[in-house]
Amino acid sequence: MKFGGTSVGDADCIRRAAEIVFKAAKEYSVVIVVSAMSGVTNRLIAAAQQSAGGSREESVSLPAVLLQQHTEAALSLINDEGIREGLIAELNRITTEVGNLCHGISLLRELTPRAHATVSSIGERLSARLMAATLREMGLKTVAVEATEVIVTDDQYLQAEPVMQQVRERCNERLRPFMNDGITPVVTGFIGATPDGVLTTLGRGGSDYSATTLGAALDADEIIIWTDVDGVLTADPRLVPSARLLREISYNEAAELAYFGAKVLHPKTLRPVVDAQIPVWIRNSFAPEKVGTRITTVGHPTEHGVRAITSIPNVSMITVGGRGIVGVVGVAAKTFQAVASVRANVLLISQSSSENDICLIVDSADAASTLKALRAAFANDLVHHDVDHITVNSHIAIVAIVGDKMRGAPGIAGRTFSALGRSGVNIIAIAQGSSEFNISFVIEAEAMRDAVAVVHEEFKLHEVGQA
Ligand code: ADP
Ligand code: ASP
Ligand code: MG
Numbered sequence: 001m002k003f004g005g006t007s008v009g010d011a012d013c014i015r016r017a018a019e020i021v022f023k024a025a026k027e028y029s030v031v032i033v034v035s036a037m038s039g040v041t042n043r044l045i046a047a048a049q050q051s052a053g054g055s056r057e058e059s060v061s062l063p064a065v066l067l068q069q070h071t072e073a074a075l076s077l078i079n080d081e082g083i084r085e086g087l088i089a090e091l092n093r094i095t096t097e098v099g100n101l102c103h104g105i106s107l108l109r110e111l112t113p114r115a116h117a118t119v120s121s122i123g124e125r126l127s128a129r130l131m132a133a134t135l136r137e138m139g140l141k142t143v144a145v146e147a148t149e150v151i152v153t154d155d156q157y158l159q160a161e162p163v164m165q166q167v168r169e170r171c172n173e174r175l176r177p178f179m180n181d182g183i184t185p186v187v188t189g190f191i192g193a194t195p196d197g198v199l200t201t202l203g204r205g206g207s208d209y210s211a212t213t214l215g216a217a218l219d220a221d222e223i224i225i226w227t228d229v230d231g232v233l234t235a236d237p238r239l240v241p242s243a244r245l246l247r248e249i250s251y252n253e254a255a256e257l258a259y260f261g262a263k264v265l266h267p268k269t270l271r272p273v274v275d276a277q278i279p280v281w282i283r284n285s286f287a288p289e290k291v292g293t294r295i296t297t298v299g300h301p302t303e304h305g306v307r308a309i310t311s312i313p314n315v316s317m318i319t320v321g322g323r324g325i326v327g328v329v330g331v332a333a334k335t336f337q338a339v340a341s342v343r344a345n346v347l348l349i350s351q352s353s354s355e356n357d358i359c360l361i362v363d364s365a366d367a368a369s370t371l372k373a374l375r376a377a378f379a380n381d382l383v384h385h386d387v388d389h390i391t392v393n394s395h396i397a398i399v400a401i402v403g404d405k406m407r408g409a410p411g412i413a414g415r416t417f418s419a420l421g422r423s424g425v426n427i428i429a430i431a432q433g434s435s436e437f438n439i440s441f442v443i444e445a446e447a448m449r450d451a452v453a454v455v456h457e458e459f460k461l462h463e464v465g466q467a
Helices: 011-027 040-052 057-077 081-108 113-120 122-137 164-180 207-217 251-259 331-341 364-377 379-383 412-422 445-458
Strands: 032-034 142-145 184-188 191-193 199-201 223-227 248-250 280-284 293-296 308-321 346-352 357-363 389-402 427-432 438-444
Touching: 011 057, 011 122, 032 122, 032 207, 040 057, 040 081, 040 113, 040 122, 057 081, 057 122, 081 113, 081 122, 113 122, 113 199, 122 142, 122 184, 142 164, 164 184, 164 207, 184 207, 207 223, 248 251, 251 293, 251 308, 251 389, 308 364, 308 445, 331 346, 331 357, 331 364, 346 427, 346 438, 357 364, 364 379, 364 389, 389 445, 412 427, 412 438, 412 445, 438 445
Parallel strands: 032 184, 142 184, 223 280, 248 293
Antiparallel strands: 191 199, 280 293, 308 357, 308 389, 346 357, 389 438, 427 438
16 A cells, blocks of 8 residues: 555544554554655755755754654644654754764765755654554554565666566565554655665656555555555546546557546556556545556456546657658668667657658656757757758647547547647647557647647546546
8 A cells, every 4th residue: 555645744633544554464464665755855855956056054954854843743643752862862863963964965066866865755754653653553563664675776866767576575575574564564665775785766756556565575465555546547636636536448548548647647557567456546545445547458348439638748759850861871860879878768759751851758856958969869850951950849749549448449540639739739740659549749838738628528538427
């Protein structure tokens, strides 16, 4: 079971989450994964960045702010003096550590990926102890575990990839013995460590991925991701208030939605569980009586085709164009080699022969470095005008419609683009994978909200009855 930031956002939320765990632990062997209290990771990253700018302020103020926030929750949740004292000593130790880290960063005026990861991990290290102490207060046998001991990863410190075989071994060594003794482990989400013990993070929102990684390594019967919405909805409820719950979707559908921006799941969440076919549930920790969404191999295909719609703001389109682009072997290879050299994640690719260009969409944070790499790779071609221009447009968004049964259903693209056309939304680029369960398109950033609403309406996603 994983609890997200809002599900452990304050004392009341933690109490509610702990009750869910307490009930489950009476019936099953459970492993808990917790995120930082909501807002804490953002706060930590901002502090690290300010410290890197030379500010000394954060190293003093941040430990006090975090200590107060967590102690306040602790005092409200825990009456037992022994548990309380032990917990507060731990909270003190960890918040002091973050102060020292920020101080070091401010002296060096440099924020390395390792330091960035270490500072951003503090929230989970605090919340796991808080949750474990709360469960202990309720009478459950429990232990807080640092994921650095169990989630072995590569050394991409801010986007680390778990090494499954080693995670399995560590889980058997470090978690199973507790479980066999009836002790519930509470593991820090979001973080891992390289084989030699250097802390890494799995990327923002990565606690979902921590949960499925541990679930797969432990051969769990099921994984439950507790969050602040009823499950996976037909669209982001912040964009489409009439979005409706999907009772059952497939791994494919969920993965496409996550990849194309549905924040409810980290994009890599489903990777560890697909082969073992472990069902993943998304449920509301604020309304645990509701069933939530079940994610399985087959999902629940409707006749309808389109199941959900999602969008990603803050992306940039880079276009490599010129007459030398068409028919020349190796241009695409050179383009993507350059992109890969800066580790930019390409979200969408589209090539047009008539306009002589290749366009690719990357996260806006990667746009500058990608552009630089491309201009270097094509320096010669630019001089000879085989490539005329390499440009970037940062005022765009991607929208994607997803559904397993879109495959082989004619007319879906036509309906989508007609509806958008009627609403005056201009389409800049389109991509459909050959798998046919996703059509994605690029539009002006300002049109994103309207586009999502128009397509949701066109396919009447708010109406479809779900079994
Ligand atoms: P947690 O802190 O529990 O990990 P997140 O904030 O990361 O929660 O993800 C949950 C949020 O995802 C919801 O509050 C909702 O606003 C957003 N969201 C975006 N798209 C969807 C969708 N299709 N279905 C459900 N929630 C979505
Ligand atoms: N706390 C981390 C973040 O905010 C991980 C997570 O919440 O899943 O990115
Ligand atoms: Mg999340």
